[in-house]
Amino acid sequence: MSNATTVHEPPYYAVIFTSKMGTGEDEGYGTMAEQMVALASNQKGFLGIDNVQDGKLGIMVSYWDSIEAIQQWREHTAHKVAKQKGKNEWYKGYSLKICKVEKNYSFEKE
Amino acid sequence: MSNATTVHEPPYYAVIFTSKMGTGEDEGYGTMAEQMVALASNQKGFLGIDNVQDGKLGIMVSYWDSIEAIQQWREHTAHKVAKQKGKNEWYKGYSLKICKVEKNYSFEKE
Numbered sequence A, B: 001m002s003n004a005t006t007v008h009e010p011p012y013y014a015v016i017f018t019s020k021m022g023t024g025e026d027e028g029y030g031t032m033a034e035q036m037v038a039l040a041s042n043q044k045g046f047l048g049i050d051n052v053q054d055g056k057l058g059i060m061v062s063y064w065d066s067i068e069a070i071q072q073w074r075e076h077t078a079h080k081v082a083k084q085k086g087k088n089e090w091y092k093g094y095s096l097k098i099c100k101v102e103k104n105y106s107f108e109k110e
Helices: A029-041 A067-075 A077-090 B029-041 B067-075 B077-090
Strands: A012-021 A046-053 A057-064 A091-108 B012-021 B046-053 B057-064 B091-108
Touching: A012 A067, A012 B012, A029 A046, A029 A077, A046 B046, A046 B057, A057 A067, A057 B046, A057 B057, A067 A077, A077 A091, B012 B067, B029 B046, B029 B077, B057 B067, B067 B077, B077 B091
Parallel strands: none
Antiparallel strands: A012 A057, A012 A091, A046 A057, A091 B091, B012 B057, B012 B091, B046 B057
């Protein structure tokens, strides 16, 4: 699942989702986040996802083979419901950046 | 410094650095990482940086106004030294993705 050391043949697309968590209850957040990752993984055009949280800030980067695949995922009903719940309950703020990956490199120890 | 809820006028560029930490000593890593963030912030064309680590996986995304600014940062001597030290001592593996940000959105609670 992780792309930490995985690269694909460019061009492909990345969605950088950066979020600041609120200070309130985060009940249900972990479960919802896991469900969204599982759901995204089954979408057409999905290439991979990396997700790191430190309790205050989160960065989730998902990779896709086309802009159309990203658009379909953004329109997915369950994803829309989760997004609204995130705005209402969990996030203090977030940004979403849709990017074309032009070059990539990787390094892995044997 | 954080771009968690900051967006710029596209197009601009993002460097997604995803790393898997080794299991050995991480002596000096935090200090070096802070130095690199401070150094990057003073580079021409630097727009911002977000960095999250959970001890196993790290995602650092830096934003730049041009490909040339990224290239200059990659050629910076201190950055090269840190990269080599990272390969030798800290990272089990990493990937680096150079991306053009085409669209972005943000949400922030008042």
